[in-house]
Amino acid sequence: MARRALILVEGDPRGNGLLYVKAAQRFGLHPITLSADPARYDYPAAERIEAIRVDTDNLDALIHECSRLRATYDIAGITSAWEPVYATVGKLCRYFDLPGPNPASIERCYDKFAQRQLLAEAGVPIPAYRVAANAAEVESAAAEIGLPVILKPAVGSGSRGVRLCRNADEVAEHTIYLLGGKHIWRSSPRILVEEFAQGPLYYAEIMGNEVIGIGVADFGPPPHFVSRECSFPALLTDDEQERIADVSLGCLRALGLGWGPTCIEFRWTKLGPVVIEVNPRLDGAPGPQLVQLTYGLDLVTEHIKLVIGDEWNLRKRYSHSAAARILVLDRDGTLDWIEGDSQAAAVPGVVEVKFYVEPKTPVVRKGDIRDCIGHVIAASPSLAETEAILQRAVDLIDWSITPFPNVGEQEQHAAPCVAAPAQVAPGKR
Template sequence: MSRRALILLEGHRANGLLYVQAARCLGLHPIVLATDPSQYDYIAAQSIEAIRVDSDNFDALMHVCSRLRATYDIAGIIGFGGLHESRHVIVAKLCRHFSLPGPNPASIERCRNKFTQRQSLAQAGISVPAYRLAANTMEVESSAAQIGLPVILKPAEGSGSSGVRLCHDMDELAKHTTYLLGRTYDWRSSPKILIEEFAQGPFYDVVTMGTSVVAIGAADFDCPPHFVPRQSMFPAQLTDVEHKRIADVSLSCLRALGLGWGPANIELRWTNRGPVVIEVNARLPGWTTPRLVQLAYGVDIINEHIKLIIGDGCNLRTRHPHAAVARFLVPDRDGILARIDGTSQAAAIPGVVEAKFYIQPGTPIIRNGDYLDIIGHVMTASPDHARTEAILERAIDLIGWAIKPMPQSGEQEQSCK
């Protein structure tokens, strides 16, 4: 009898190992298909089977999967939260090609393009920021004038806040437009810019599976005018009325976009006109969110996602209400990470789930204003929100790092908190 295998497209430096561990606990043999498997250190450390293949090439991936079927019983094909949106479309197409459980590729494609997504949501009567699509500088300026400054400029296709910037005036608008339309930004498709109203209000992060709302969290951001996550908390502190409205809007988004199989992540802000949907991602969120959901609700959404992928039923019943928070460690300057301090002391505090850096001293730091600027996190949990926050602040006070200038600079290293 052939060994059951789970194909994982690419990896993830925060959650990749969690997927591998969950797959093995379910009796599956994980196999990673990646353009460069060596960039995920847990693959070698865990002796995970990995195959080097262009993960943007559907035909190449199909060929590799077909070859693997001669040796393995492929139980499912899965992508990670945080994976580039185009690859989630490829995963859906591979599932369809091999008659495996998976989402509708057309629905994933509809979500991938933020302009098309906005059109579908607006047509369904769901509140979204005012928006326009532009392909050149003149169209960007005209759209910003129609919407009214400040506006947010972002690639129409992308993820992880890459290329996203808040522009307060025409100079900032022109500068970021030049960056996006120049040769610096890495476009995976024809350059199209989404210009949108800056919806202001508390930010909420909704995790769904199928047609069920699993979790609602709150988040805030740092490093303006960019949107680099600073902190994430589950569950969000909401009234019953607010919780119901957010849940109802989230389920309306799934219906409008033809989703309803598998995971999704809805991001919204509560403005003076109520919930305004910023974005819907047809996938699980990345980074610390799966861990926070498990700590707060007792639901292992990675495990349940894999079970769904391989055709098993998933259990989304919450088991214990806790408060879980992650604070992200973000440098305030470029340079070379010279040292890190205090992680072991912070991790030893009762209630601290994890305190870690993703990079080691000696690593160059070049900030781009997106999620890749994050170099570590501290995660805490307890039965009480106030207590969880207090534990977090105590741990953060123990952690520090120093960044020294790049070799061509003569400045001295500077310490950060």
């Protein structure tokens, strides 16, 4: 009998990819990663799994590779932990008659302008928005909406190219950055200009049509949106939870979702919950780990069950509190050393300490997810206790960054749009 395999199209170098690999192995499945650049992931070698080079933007190439693999393996399912290829995964699943997401729904979500249109038509509360293709249209849209505004690529992920613009000069500056050839576009250049919805940031973790829970997150200083901390579950009243859940289900109906995982981000404004973004896939790490620590519910495992045609079980086994602190670059230069992980991991209640960057690596703030260099996760019966555990652990972590010796070297590594100076944590230098 052929060995059952789970095909993972691309992965996630910093978290969920490895979670999918380990969950597949627990099922007795043979995980195989298809990637345009397998070397960007360290876990295939560490876990001794197959990693095959293939153009993951090319559906025909993926079909050819999966067809070749079927001669050796029983392909139980195909999925991904990486948003840009998730619509392609849906098409692959349909081609091979396997369970998977609706690719048309995924594509509508990945195009943030199309997503906004469908949500607006359904009466879902969203920020005011316009789409622009050139500098004049951006300037006009910002004037119509009113400053400050958010400028972001209409298609993208990881907060790349997203910036708060507080005045006309910042609007012009960021427009030049986005349209001047320095931002990498995965589609034709279009800029989404949005009202800046202000208020606490919440996110709903959803599987199928069930809201599993609601978390709260916090970003670093503007003008960029780099995650600093997230905790689960959020401290909300029953009415607030119900309002977020109702809006979440409205998003699913409007966008044709409801198969598998969805993560929806909200700002709680003076008008209540306003949808910032609907992500038609599992939340990025450490989101699934926080849910598992809080409820004993492994969303990665339950997603794989769905992918291979098994019945999932979304029952919550207990209720604790979990939180993650994200370690973020505080300056540009060469990371000389980073240490304290073993001491932080020894703090009672700490679940994981992970560094993403090796010493002697050039590091440059880009104002997006690439500024994150590690995380610490903790859990306990109460949020206050979890926060105290996190702080004790983070205080034990330290690193040193030597500034680039000259402008030429900095320009060699830097992105033109650099994040505002971060608040440096005590002990970081």
